[in-house]
Amino acid sequence: MDRESKSGQKTFINDLIIIIAIVIAGFALQIAAGPFDYSIISFPVNVILLAVMLLLLLVKPSGSIGRFGSAKVSVSLLAIMTLMCLYMGIVANNGVKTSWPFVLIYLLILINIILVIGKRIRSFKWSDYGFYLNHIGLFIFLFSAGLGSADMQRYFMRVYEGKVEWRGENTKTGELTDLPVAISLEDFSMDLYPPKIAIIDKRNGETFPAEKPALMESFEGSYGNIGEWSVKVDSIKDRPRVAPAAYIIAKNKNNGETLAGWISCGNYFQPFKTLDISDIYCFAMTFPEPKRFSSKVEVFTKEGLKKSGIIEVNDPLTTGNWKIYQYSYDTNKGIDSEYSVFELVRDPWLIPVYIGIFMLMAGAVTLFWKGGRK
Amino acid sequence: MNWNEFIFFALISVVFWYTGVLSLYKSKSKWMGDALIIIGLLVFGSFIVALWQSLGHPPMRTMGETRLLYSLFLVLVGYITYRRWRYKWIMAYSVAVSTVFIIINLLKPEIHTTNLMPALQSIWFVPHVTVYIISYAMLGAATIGAVIVLYKGTEKRMGYFELIDNLVYIGLGFLIAGMLMGAVWAKEAWGDYWTWDPKEVWAFITAASYMLYIHAPKAGVSRKNSLWILPLAFILLLITWLGVSYLPAAQGSIHVY
Numbered sequence: 001m002d003r004e005s006k007s008g009q010k011t012f013i014n015d016l017i018i019i020i021a022i023v024i025a026g027f028a029l030q031i032a033a034g035p036f037d038y039s040i041i042s043f044p045v046n047v048i049l050l051a052v053m054l055l056l057l058l059v060k061p062s063g064s065i066g067r068f069g070s071a072k073v074s075v076s077l078l079a080i081m082t083l084m085c086l087y088m089g090i091v092a093n094n095g096v097k098t099s100w101p102f103v104l105i106y107l108l109i110l111i112n113i114i115l116v117i118g119k120r121i122r123s124f125k126w127s128d129y130g131f132y133l134n135h136i137g138l139f140i141f142l143f144s145a146g147l148g149s150a151d152m153q154r155y156f157m158r159v160y161e162g163k164v165e166w167r168g169e170n171t172k173t174g175e176l177t178d179l180p181v182a183i184s185l186e187d188f189s190m191d192l193y194p195p196k197i198a199i200i201d202k203r204n205g206e207t208f209p210a211e212k213p214a215l216m217e218s219f220e221g222s223y224g225n226i227g228e229w230s231v232k233v234d235s236i237k238d239r240p241r242v243a244p245a246a247y248i249i250a251k252n253k254n255n256g257e258t259l260a261g262w263i264s265c266g267n268y269f270q271p272f273k274t275l276d277i278s279d280i281y282c283f284a285m286t287f288p289e290p291k292r293f294s295s296k297v298e299v300f301t302k303e304g305l306k307k308s309g310i311i312e313v314n315d316p317l318t319t320g321n322w323k324i325y326q327y328s329y330d331t332n333k334g335i336d337s338e339y340s341v342f343e344l345v346r347d348p349w350l351i352p353v354y355i356g357i358f359m360l361m362a363g364a365v366t367l368f369w370k371g372g373r374k
Numbered sequence: 375m376n377w378n379e380f381i382f383f384a385l386i387s388v389v390f391w392y393t394g395v396l397s398l399y400k401s402k403s404k405w406m407g408d409a410l411i412i413i414g415l416l417v418f419g420s421f422i423v424a425l426w427q428s429l430g431h432p433p434m435r436t437m438g439e440t441r442l443l444y445s446l447f448l449v450l451v452g453y454i455t456y457r458r459w460r461y462k463w464i465m466a467y468s469v470a471v472s473t474v475f476i477i478i479n480l481l482k483p484e485i486h487t488t489n490l491m492p493a494l495q496s497i498w499f500v501p502h503v504t505v506y507i508i509s510y511a512m513l514g515a516a517t518i519g520a521v522i523v524l525y526k527g528t529e530k531r532m533g534y535f536e537l538i539d540n541l542v543y544i545g546l547g548f549l550i551a552g553m554l555m556g557a558v559w560a561k562e563a564w565g566d567y568w569t570w571d572p573k574e575v576w577a578f579i580t581a582a583s584y585m586l587y588i589h590a591p592k593a594g595v596s597r598k599n600s601l602w603i604l605p606l607a608f609i610l611l612l613i614t615w616l617g618v619s620y621l622p623a624a625q626g627s628i629h630v631y
Contacts, residue, residue: 071592078589082582089575092622097570145568154565193489289489313492314563325565345565353567357554364554367547371540 011064012072019076022108026101035098042150043348049147053110057118069115077109106146113139130366137359140352148349156327159185159297160339168344180302181322181344187296188329188340192288194219195244195265197233199226199277200284208281218246218285228253231283234260241336243267244288248275259283268332287334295326295340311342321346375424377438377483383421384476390414391449391469398462411453411465418446431490434503437616438483443507445472445479451511459537467518468511498559505552512545513584513611520604528598535597542604546584553577572624576614583607 030036041049059066067073084105088096096102117135120128155168157179166182169175196215199208207215208227216224216231223232229250237245245264251257259275265285266272275283294312299305299319311317316325323345330337347353394410401407422442425433433439452468455461519538556577557567568574584607590600618624 071589072594075586075589075593075595078582078586082579082586085575085579085582088570088623089572089579089618090621090623092625094623152566290492291489292492292495314496314559316562316565323565325563343565350561354558357557357567361551361554364547364550367550368544369547371543 011067012070015068015070015073016076018068019073019080019105019108022104023080023101026099026104029100033100035095036100036103038098038150040150041147046147046150049107050143053114053143056111056114057121059115059118061115061119061122066115066119069112069119074112074116077105077112080105081109106142110139110142110146113142130363130370133359133366134363137356137363139356141356141360144349144352144356148347148353151348153344153346155179155344157183157342157344158339159183159295159342161185161188171343179344181319181324182300183324183342184298184300185295185340186298188293188337189296190293190329190335190337191291192335193291195246195288196286197224197226197231197246197248197263198284198286199229199281200274202280202282215286218244218248225253229277237264243270243272244285245273246285248283250275250277250283267334268336290334293326293329295342297324299324321348323347375421375428377425380421380442381480383417384480387414387418388469388473388476390417391472395462395466395469398456398465408457411449415446415450415453418449422446432500432503434499435490435494438479440503440507440615441475441479443504444510445475447507448472448475448511448514451508451515455515455537455541461537463522464515464518468515471514471518493563496559496563498555498562502552502555502559505548505555509545509548509552510611510615512541512548513608516541516545517604517608520601523598524601524605538601538604542584542587546581546588549577549581549584553581572621572627573614573618575623576610576618580607580611580614583610 056065061067061069084096084102088094113135117132117139120131120135154171155177156171157165157168159165162185164182164184166179167176168179170177194217197218198215200206201208214224214226216222216226218233218236220233220236223230225231229252231248231250234247234249236247243264243266245262247260247262249258249260259277261275262273263275263283263285264270264273265287272284277283292312294310294315296308296310297317298308299317301320301322303320305320307317307319309317311324311326313326316323318324325343325345326340327343328341330339390410391414394407394414396407397403397410398407422433425442433442448468449472452465452472455468456465516538519534519541523534523538556574560569561567583603587600587603587607590603591597613621618627
């Protein structure tokens with residue numbers, strides 16, 4: 001081993017001691033100060049931290065701070081982060097996200113990445129574009145997603161049909177506050193999948209056969225086999241505000257026995273109806289599952305913006321700095337729900353996050369384009 | 375088309391694949407093995423297409439359906455890698471592993487036809503899952519290579535390192551792409567791109583362990599030693615894919631199916 005790598009070894013051990021010391025300090029802070037409160041890094045603290053980190057680009061790679069950008073440090077930090085995430089992935093209610101050691105390692109990773117970038121930039125080559133896309137993209141993404149999350153505001157808003165609402169419930173604290181956005185709900189609507197027909201074990205409510213439940217779609221004229229029964233749907237009752245019901249004719253394939261009658265899944269004011277086969281088994285209808293639900297709304301902001309549109313799952317509405325998501329509805333009443341629940345999100349760091357994602361995506365393409373070639 | 379007919383398609387494909395691999399080793403014909411493998415892929419693929427049509431949505435919703443796609447993509451990736459690098463073993467192994475997944479699907483289908491819930495009705499659904507499955511297939515192939523080198527030693531196998539690295543880089547590229555597509559989709563569906571949901575945590579763990587493999591040689595770990603990361607990383611990958619639902623941390627996750 002020559003002298004340079006020997007001294008490299010020594011600085012790495014120093015760096016490792018620093019990392020371990022920081023983790024231990026994190027645990028101490030955890031005990032002394034309790035879980036990490038993200039609001040302490042909200043604006044302007046996160047922007048100041050960003051400025052400090054960008055200054056690290058100027059640090060000399062061979063100096064004592066610059067050495068923290070070595071590959072050994074990167075690998076150690078990545079390994080520690082992976083271990084923490086293993087804990088997060090196995091233990092329920094683990095609180096890792098809000099723990100000091102996690103936050104500190106996250107910050108060290110950001111510092112390490114910025115130093116690595118600073119080092120590489122000194123011998124800039126266009127052919128390193130894959131490296132830059134991946135590492136700068138990762139830095140932008142990790143910074144904006146991690147430290148930017150402190151500036152994210154999220155509220156639930158429950159709006160009744162024909163009413164206007166401007167109060168939102170903070171998703172974390174549950175506090176009710178007046179928001180700069182108001183929503184008027186013109187209509188909440190829902191499409192359902194047809195309910196299904198099953199044989200149910202009356203003792204425990206489980207579908208039959210237990211291992212591989214056989215469910216049959218129910219619409220007029222549909223037919224199918226459940227166990228030893230061949231079932232045909234003779235007619236369907238499906239009117240607004242009335243629980244769906246089907247008149248079925250079931251024939252036992254073994255002994256020719258025939259059963260017929262109405263079955264219904266019931267709803268919030270009508271009882272369900274089953275068709276008995278024996279003391280144990282009966283034909284029953286499952287609740288229809290939602291296919292699509294959406295809210296026709298008009299949105300107003302304090303600045304006087306007005307926007308109308310339809311909000312549904314996977315299709316939020318953007319107005320000013322806010323994005324409005326379809327979140328929920330009255331699940332007891334389902335299709336007859338008289339209100340709609342929205343989630344309102346304001347994330348000032350969203351654009352940098354998308355820039356980071358875009359760069360990483362391009363970086364991923366270079367990974368499978370170039371393979372392992374250096 | 376439904377799952378009851380799967381066994382016929384599976385049997386025909388597997389017979390084509392095995393005779394294909396056999397003729398790669400034994401037959402003097404240059405095109406025989408290739409032709410048999412491709413026919414097997416077409417038969418298997420046609421079942422997936424027909425199933426897709428009869429379901430009315432892509433067969434990516436249930437565990438059984440993702441395994442079905444994996445069986446196809448593993449053989450496809452194995453075949454492409456074989457064409458590129460001329461390693462017959464990778465073709466043989468990918469067919470063998472694919473068969474395991476086919477058998478699991480025949481014995482324990484986990485395919486109760488579920489309706490597609492609103493959150494999954496998105497343009498991101500198909501690319502997100504497909505890209506992941508391709509990545510899993512690549513990384514599975516890399517693991518096979520790593521195990522062979524670790525088991526038989528590195529002599530005369532230096533070329534394997536290049537192959538394994540290529541597979542890992544490509545697989546990790548797809549893995550990261552899948553994760554980012556998931557993030558963009560999650561933002562549209564739930565208002566946040568990353569919430570440390572258990573499946574996300576495990577996806578991160580998987581990606582991080584492959585990143586460790588890539589960076590380890592730069593930190594002075596020998597190539598042979600860093601190979602040990604690959605089987606470990608693949609176990610973590612399998613937990614992400616198949617095991618998360620059984621973990622205590624995952625109760626109440628939006629990703630469990």
